[in-house]
Structures are given as structure tokens and as C-alpha cells.
Amino acid sequence: MNSTSDHRAGEPIAVTFSVNDRSYSPPARPIVVICVDGCGDEYLSTSLAHGRMPHLAAVIANGYRGMVRAALPSFTNVNNASITTGMPPVGTGFGGNFFIEPETGEEVMMNSSKYLRCGTILAAAAKVGRKVAMVTAKNKLLEILSHDLEGIAFSSEFANQAQKSTHGIENVEALVGLPTPSIYTGDASLFVLTAGSKLIEHNLADFLYLSLTDYMQHKFAPHTTESLDFYEGIDTQIGNMLKLGAVIGITADHGMNAKDKPDGSPNVIYLESLLDEEFGKGNDVICPITDPYVVHHASLGSEVMVYLKDPSQTAEIADWIFQLDGITEVMDRPTAVKKMELPGDRIGDLIVMSARDVVIGRNPEYHDLSLIKGGLRSHGGRYEEMVPMVITKPLTDEYMAKAAKDPRNFDIFEFVCNGTHNR
Amino acid sequence: MNSTSDHRAGEPIAVTFSVNDRSYSPPARPIVVICVDGCGDEYLSTSLAHGRMPHLAAVIANGYRGMVRAALPSFTNVNNASITTGMPPVGTGFGGNFFIEPETGEEVMMNSSKYLRCGTILAAAAKVGRKVAMVTAKNKLLEILSHDLEGIAFSSEFANQAQKSTHGIENVEALVGLPTPSIYTGDASLFVLTAGSKLIEHNLADFLYLSLTDYMQHKFAPHTTESLDFYEGIDTQIGNMLKLGAVIGITADHGMNAKDKPDGSPNVIYLESLLDEEFGKGNDVICPITDPYVVHHASLGSEVMVYLKDPSQTAEIADWIFQLDGITEVMDRPTAVKKMELPGDRIGDLIVMSARDVVIGRNPEYHDLSLIKGGLRSHGGRYEEMVPMVITKPLTDEYMAKAAKDPRNFDIFEFVCNGTHNR
Numbered sequence: 001m002n003s004t005s006d007h008r009a010g011e012p013i014a015v016t017f018s019v020n021d022r023s024y025s026p027p028a029r030p031i032v033v034i035c036v037d038g039c040g041d042e043y044l045s046t047s048l049a050h051g052r053m054p055h056l057a058a059v060i061a062n063g064y065r066g067m068v069r070a071a072l073p074s075f076t077n078v079n080n081a082s083i084t085t086g087m088p089p090v091g092t093g094f095g096g097n098f099f100i101e102p103e104t105g106e107e108v109m110m111n112s113s114k115y116l117r118c119g120t121i122l123a124a125a126a127k128v129g130r131k132v133a134m135v136t137a138k139n140k141l142l143e144i145l146s147h148d149l150e151g152i153a154f155s156s157e158f159a160n161q162a163q164k165s166t167h168g169i170e171n172v173e174a175l176v177g178l179p180t181p182s183i184y185t186g187d188a189s190l191f192v193l194t195a196g197s198k199l200i201e202h203n204l205a206d207f208l209y210l211s212l213t214d215y216m217q218h219k220f221a222p223h224t225t226e227s228l229d230f231y232e233g234i235d236t237q238i239g240n241m242l243k244l245g246a247v248i249g250i251t252a253d254h255g256m257n258a259k260d261k262p263d264g265s266p267n268v269i270y271l272e273s274l275l276d277e278e279f280g281k282g283n284d285v286i287c288p289i290t291d292p293y294v295v296h297h298a299s300l301g302s303e304v305m306v307y308l309k310d311p312s313q314t315a316e317i318a319d320w321i322f323q324l325d326g327i328t329e330v331m332d333r334p335t336a337v338k339k340m341e342l343p344g345d346r347i348g349d350l351i352v353m354s355a356r357d358v359v360i361g362r363n364p365e366y367h368d369l370s371l372i373k374g375g376l377r378s379h380g381g382r383y384e385e386m387v388p389m390v391i392t393k394p395l396t397d398e399y400m401a402k403a404a405k406d407p408r409n410f411d412i413f414e415f416v417c418n419g420t421h422n423r
Numbered sequence: 424m425n426s427t428s429d430h431r432a433g434e435p436i437a438v439t440f441s442v443n444d445r446s447y448s449p450p451a452r453p454i455v456v457i458c459v460d461g462c463g464d465e466y467l468s469t470s471l472a473h474g475r476m477p478h479l480a481a482v483i484a485n486g487y488r489g490m491v492r493a494a495l496p497s498f499t500n501v502n503n504a505s506i507t508t509g510m511p512p513v514g515t516g517f518g519g520n521f522f523i524e525p526e527t528g529e530e531v532m533m534n535s536s537k538y539l540r541c542g543t544i545l546a547a548a549a550k551v552g553r554k555v556a557m558v559t560a561k562n563k564l565l566e567i568l569s570h571d572l573e574g575i576a577f578s579s580e581f582a583n584q585a586q587k588s589t590h591g592i593e594n595v596e597a598l599v600g601l602p603t604p605s606i607y608t609g610d611a612s613l614f615v616l617t618a619g620s621k622l623i624e625h626n627l628a629d630f631l632y633l634s635l636t637d638y639m640q641h642k643f644a645p646h647t648t649e650s651l652d653f654y655e656g657i658d659t660q661i662g663n664m665l666k667l668g669a670v671i672g673i674t675a676d677h678g679m680n681a682k683d684k685p686d687g688s689p690n691v692i693y694l695e696s697l698l699d700e701e702f703g704k705g706n707d708v709i710c711p712i713t714d715p716y717v718v719h720h721a722s723l724g725s726e727v728m729v730y731l732k733d734p735s736q737t738a739e740i741a742d743w744i745f746q747l748d749g750i751t752e753v754m755d756r757p758t759a760v761k762k763m764e765l766p767g768d769r770i771g772d773l774i775v776m777s778a779r780d781v782v783i784g785r786n787p788e789y790h791d792l793s794l795i796k797g798g799l800r801s802h803g804g805r806y807e808e809m810v811p812m813v814i815t816k817p818l819t820d821e822y823m824a825k826a827a828k829d830p831r832n833f834d835i836f837e838f839v840c841n842g843t844h845n846r
Binding site: 042049262 | 464465467468469471472473474480483484487488489490492644645646680681683685745746748751752758761762778779780805806809823827828829
């Protein structure tokens with residue numbers, strides 16, 4: 001058997017499959033969806049302007065670059081769950097990283113696949129014979145989204161712990177040619193992309209989801225040298241995957257904005273403290289950005305939920321919160337379910353969002369501001385909702401028309417699988 | 424006297440002046456602020472990706488490109504008033520194109536400088552000896568903003584009517600080398616930019632405000648040939664002004680989104696009709712996008728005001744409107760004054776905004792949909808609030824820090840005058 005026939009034997013198969021009421025017909029070539037965590041569109045514009053993303057520049061001249069609307073609240077788990085399922089949060093069950101379990105009254109971190117309420121596109125693709133790989137930077141995402149996936153799934157965070165039996169792969173460091181990175185680095189993301197490239201090159205995967213981490217975006221604005229270097233690294237790996245014949249879709253889970261006062265200190269509304277003062281103790285503020293990676297943001301984001309002591313005060317407290325400077329939107333639970341497509345049993349009595357430069361916290365004791373002494377950049381609200389979508393091949397007329405309406409970031413697998421010319 | 428000394432005699436003077444509590448220190452070179460009407464950031468990204476804006480690409484590699492927050496509602500008069508004064512709407516008095524005069528109950532189109540509540544940066548610059556020129560596409564803007572301006576002020580719409588005594592210039596067509604364009608063309612905007620370039624070249628102006636029209640953006644999405652050609656034309660004129668030594672700031676009054684249903688018909692909520700049905704007649708919906716240029720949008724935008732028959736129903740009707748599909752925000756007057764920085768006596772009892780792909784109308788009879796049979800693209804709401812800001816010179820550290828917070832489009836004169844290196 002020569003290498004040509006070997007390659008043919010390993011070529012991706014073109015099959016159609018359906019999941020969550022959508023049909024996907026990926027072409028017979030490597031398919032890659034990249035979620036660049038925290039990639040506000042300015043990161044692409046600035047890195048392109050400085051000539052640091054030549055491969056991206058070449059593909060968007062012929063393919064597509066536009067804006068899509070993420071799921072709200074604009075957090076990582078919420079949007080990764082939506083992107084990998086094609087469903088809004090009401091379908092995935094992920095309306096934040098944290099909620100209060102109605103039965104127990106306990107705060108729960110949703111860090112397991114048991115909280116996911118629908119199947120993933122990745123699992124469905126594997127079932128029809130695509131060689132699926134999911135590589136994430138943060139291990140938490142892997143635990144949520146790799147359920148039922150017959151394929152490869154590992155995180156760069158714990159790359160050196162991947163086992164064939166549990167992760168579908170082993171000796172990841174040797175494959176990638178890099179050591180397991182610290183999660184608090186840009187390398188945690190570049191490892192993911194390099195791994196994707198190596199998996200395609202070695203014919204181990206032809207249907208990939210690569211989800212990065214926003215450590216760099218939390219710490220560095222688009223014009224900084226650190227950010228430009230990081231995006232150049234991303235571009236190099238995009239180039240490698242393009243050389244291997246991949247069609248790539250790139251989007252983000254959320255954008256990122258500076259949330260500082262003019263003096264550089266974080267611009268925080270400590271909502272639970274204010275509610276304690278005004279209405280007495282017992283109204284609980286939950287910060288759904290909270291996750292194990294607190295160095296990023298000290299659990300300070302631009303959306304929180306309030307669980308009220310006395311539901312009869314809902315309208316009164318909602319109105320009172322809305323009058324606070326820096327608060328931009330307040331919705332009660334039924335309204336949030338309707339307007340934000342959130343799962344009603346996993347959210348608080350009130351959903352509260354803040355301005356472009358404002359975050360909402362619980363109380364001063366709850367947040368360790370020393371973690372963000374270089375300045376706070378964060379997300380979660382309406383001002384981090386719009387994110388880029390890049391498709392490296394030209395879209396068909398049908399999908400150009402869809403892209404020109406109000407596409408979502410969780411449509412990206414459909415765009416990449418069904419929407420391109422030159423398949 | 425030779426040409427060199429001639430040129431020296433005509434060089435811009437470097438003076439500092441103050442207006443509306445800000446100080447401006449423009450460098451001794453031509454200063455140009457361009458408001459590209461309706462220029463959502465995607466227009467720049469797409470035109471750059473297709474290689475159609477080489478001059479812009481060259482300057483943003485060294486200068487600055489980022490995002491700024493426009494004034495809400497995201498309409499033309501509102502933002503042109505803010506940009507030329509450095510003030511939010513509460514300071515300018517412009518919270519829309521239309522309002523109901525409290526004394527008379529009459530609907531008033533704010534098409535005159537008598538509605539402007541503060542002085543302009545342009546008039547202030549002229550008073551200290553800068554050679555100021557304001558060129559707009561739409562004549563309506565000229566009438567509002569050229570008050571008290573000792574300099575040149577004309578519109579491309581009526582370029583051939585400009586007189587020395589009233590406009591500070593005559594024979595404009597000969598100067599520009601182009602005939603007066605129709606307002607419903609891209610040429611209406613390109614004429615403005617060409618005029619700017621010629622005014623600098625002939626030493627007639629050294630402090631310019633050039634405000635385009637969004638006819639093209641209303642009619643064409645960023646990826647269309649028509650739009651790409653138009654932006655190439657813009658770029659050519661930017662190049663000409665750069666060659667003449669100008670430092671240029673570019674921003675927009677608002678973005679632009681498609682507002683169609685999947686079948687291509689406009690996605691309209693006829694709010695006054697719905698209020699008539701639910702609450703009886705007498706609650707008036709005002710569409711503040713309404714202006715003489717209805718071909719653009721048939722008076723359909725993503726923000727309206729409601730004047731209530733019975734103010735005691737404010738909370739009830741606000742809640743009812745907020746529950747309508749496609750409505751994203753409803754504020755009563757005091758809240759809108761506070762959150763949107765609007766002038767309380769020029770707005771309705773309720774301010775209502777709609778989703779990325781939704782517009783709000785009065786009733787079916789009021790809007791002539793035949794004007795927008797090619798598809799509706801419009802603006803006015805939160806989804807058209809974020810706009811680009813480009814500065815063609817590198818920013819100082821101080822202004823890079825400002826740009827990284829929550830800058831506004833109406834900060835642009837300050838950025839151009841005070842914020843650049845290599846002055």
C-alpha cells in the first residue's frame with residue numbers, strides 16, 4: 001500500500017447528520033471550528049492592521065468576516081455549550097457557570113456534563129464516522145462538553161494526563177511537540193491550536209473543535225505587544241491548518257472590555273452590599289462568571305443574578321437596581337427566559353447587566369482585587385455580546401444572506417459544514 | 424514673495440481654545456474630522472480585507488483604530504450634534520430628529536440651529552483664527568450646526584447654491600471639479616470628501632468637519648460590490664488629504680444592521696397600532712429617525728418615543744411594551760435622561776429600543792414600504808451604538824489609555840487635537 005492509497009483510506013467521509021433539529025453536511029475535508037475565548041473583534045482588527053495575521057488576512061479577502069451575536073450572558077461556559085450544540089442557553093441548560101439549585105438551596109458550579117441538556121454536534125459527527133477531536137485550554141470545558149463523544153478529547157491544561165482509555169489519545173506532549181503549558185499563559189491557547197494542526201497532520205482527526213482561553217485578553221488590550229505576539233501565534237497555527245486543507249470557522253464566546261475607573265482601580269458595583277443596606281440581608285447575588293480561573297477576573301463580570309429573599313419585592317428591587325449608575329439592564333426571571341433565551345430553573349429572580357466599563361460584584365470581601373492589579377478587563381454583559389465570525393472559504397449565496405441578517409455564534413458549525421463554496 | 428513664503432503665511436496657527444468645558448490644542452497642520460454616516464465597523468473591516476482601502480490600511484498600521492460608543496439613540500442629528508460640540512445629547516438638546524413641543528403639542532422636526540443648546544467646536548476654532556470649513560452631505564445638518572461659524576459651510580446636496588455671503592464660499596463645483604450630486608447617491612458623500620481635500624489644497628481651510636450621508640450603508644451591506652467601490656472612493660480622498668499633511672480622525676454617527684424577516688420583508692413592530700388595540704387611541708409613537716431623506720429607511724429605525732395619553736399608565740404600558748418580541752429596552756423619561764444622557768424636555772414619556780434585526784414603526788399607514796423594497800437596513804438602537812474610531816497618527820500614552828477605557832465618538836475632536844504624536 002503506498003502513501004497515496006493510505007491517504008485515500010484516511011480521507012474524511014462526507015455524510016449528513018442531524019442533532020438538535022439542525023442538519024449538518026460537512027465536506028470531505030478537515031473541518032475546524034475555533035472558539036477564540038474573549039476575542040472581541042478589535043483583537044482581529046488591530047492584529048490585522050499591524051500585519052500580524054497574514055494567513056487570516058489572505059483568507060478573509062476571499063472568505064467571510066462579519067459579526068455574530070453571542071448568547072447572553074456573555075460568558076465562556078454559556079457560549080461554549082451553545083457553540084458545540086447549536087442551541088441557545090434554554091436548550092443547553094447553561095445560563096452561567098454558577099446557579100443555586102432550587103431543591104437544595106446550594107450554590108452549584110456547573111462543571112460537569114450532567115448539566116448539559118442536549119447532545120453535542122461533536123458526538124453526533126463521531127457517530128456517523130467523522131474522526132472528532134475536541135481540544136480545550138480549560139479542562140472545565142472538556143468535562144462539560146465531551147460527554148458521549150467517541151473520539152479524542154483533552155485539554156492543554158492537563159495535556160500530560162490524557163489517556164487513551166479516557167481521552168482517546170495519549171502521549172499528547174510528544175504529538176504536539178510542546179510541554180503542557182500553564183493555564184495562565186498564552187501558550188495554553190497556542191498548545192490547543194498546535195494540537196489541532198498535529199491531529200489533522202497525523203490523520204487522527206477531521207472534525208475538530210478547538211476552544212482557547214481568554215487569559216491573554218483579560219490581561220492585555222489589543223494594541224499591546226503581548227496581544228499582538230499572541231495573535232501572531234494564533235495566525236501561524238491557522239496557516240498550518242489551512243495548508244492541511246482544513247476549512248476553518250473562527251468565532252468567540254464573548255468580547256472583552258476594560259472595566260477600570262480613570263485611576264486604574266476596578267469599576268465595581270458591589271450589588272449585594274448595596275442590597276443589604278437598602279433592603280436588609282438575605283438577597284443573594286451570584287456572580288456567574290465565577291470559575292476556577294479567578295486570576296482572569298476575580299469573579300467580576302458585567303452580569304450577575306439576584307436570588308431574592310421575598311419574591312413579592314421583585315418589581316421594587318428590580319426598579320431600585322436599575323436606577324443605580326452603571327447598571328444598564330435588569331430583567332426578572334420570566335423576562336430573561338424570553339428575551340435572553342435562558343433556562344428558567346438555572347437563573348436567579350433577577351438578571352442584572354452593566355455598562356461597557358462597569359462590573360458587578362457581590363461584596364468587597366468576596367473578590368480578591370489583588371488578582372487583577374494590572375487592570376481589570378472583563379465581560380458578561382451586552383457590550384461583550386457581539387463577536388467576530390470568520391469562515392475561511394467563500395459562503396454560498398444562501399449563507400451570505402443568512403450572515404447578513406442576525407446570525408449567532410452558535411450557528412458557526414452550520415456555516416462551516418453547510419455554507420461554503422469549493423467544498 | 425515666493426511660493427514658500429506664501430505657504431508659510433498660510434500655515435495653520437497653533438492655538439489652544441476651550442468650548443463646553445474642554446480644551447483643544449490642535450497642531451499647526453490641517454485637522455480633519457470625518458463622520459462616515461452609518462459606518463458600522465464591518466464596513467471598514469470588509470473593505471480593508473478586500474484591499475480596497477490601502478491608505479487607511481497604511482495609517483492604521485501606525486495610528487489607531489478602535490471602537491467608541493456613540494450617543495443613543497443612534498441617529499444622525501443626535502450624533503453630529505454631539506461630535507461637533509463634544510457634548511452628550513443632554514448638552515446639545517438633540518435627542519432625535521423629532522419631538523413634540525411641550526407648549527404646543529406640535530410635532531417638531533429639529534432642523535435648525537435654534538434647537539442647539541451649546542456652541543460648536545468649529546465656531547470656537549474659527550474665533551481663534553483657524554480656517555474652519557464644515558462640509559456635509561445632507562443640508563439639514565448644515566442648518567443645525569453651522570450657527571455662529573465664521574468660516575466655510577456648505578452641503579454637497581446644495582453645493583451649487585453656496586454663496587460667499589451665506590456659506591463663506593462660492594463656485595464650489597469649480598473648486599471641487601464635480602457637479603452637485605443627487606443626495607441619493609454615494610457621490611453625495613464623495614463630493615464632501617473631495618471638497619475637503621480641495622479646501623486644504625487651496626489653503627482655504629485647515630480645521631475641517633466633513634460629514635457624509637448613509638444612503639449607501641442603508642442600501643448595501645459591507646460585502647457588496649457597490650459598498651466596496653464606495654469605500655474605495657472614500658479611501659482615495661483620505662489618501663489625498665494625508666498627502667496634504669492632514670491629521671485625520673474618522674468615526675461614525677451610528678452603525679447599520681439588516682432589519683428584514685427571512686422572507687426579505689421589513690421586520691417591523693407597529694407600536695402605535697398595538698397600543699391602540701391594547702390601551703385605546705391617544706398614545707402617540709414618534710419615530711425620531713424621521714427626516715426629509717425617507718428613501719433611506721421609510722422612517723423605520725430601532726428607537727421610538729411614546730407620548731402617553733395618561734401618564735399614570737407609564738409603568739403599566741412600559742411593562743407591556745417590554746414583553747413584546749423584538750423589544751429589547753424600555754425606559755421612562757427620568758431613566759432615559761439618566762441612562763442615555765437625553766434632554767428630558769425633548770423626549771417622550773417612554774423610550775423604546777429594538778433588537779439587532781427589528782425596527783419599530785408607528786402604524787402601517789405611516790410608513791411607505793415601497794421606498795425600501797430592496798431590503799431594510801437601519802439603525803437607532805443599542806446594536807448600532809458601537810462605531811469605529813480611526814486616528815491617522817499614533818496616539819500619546821495618555822490618549823492610548825483613554826482610548827482603552829470607554830471613549831465616545833464625540834471625543835474625536837479632542838483625540839485629533841490633543842492626542843497625537845508627531846504633531
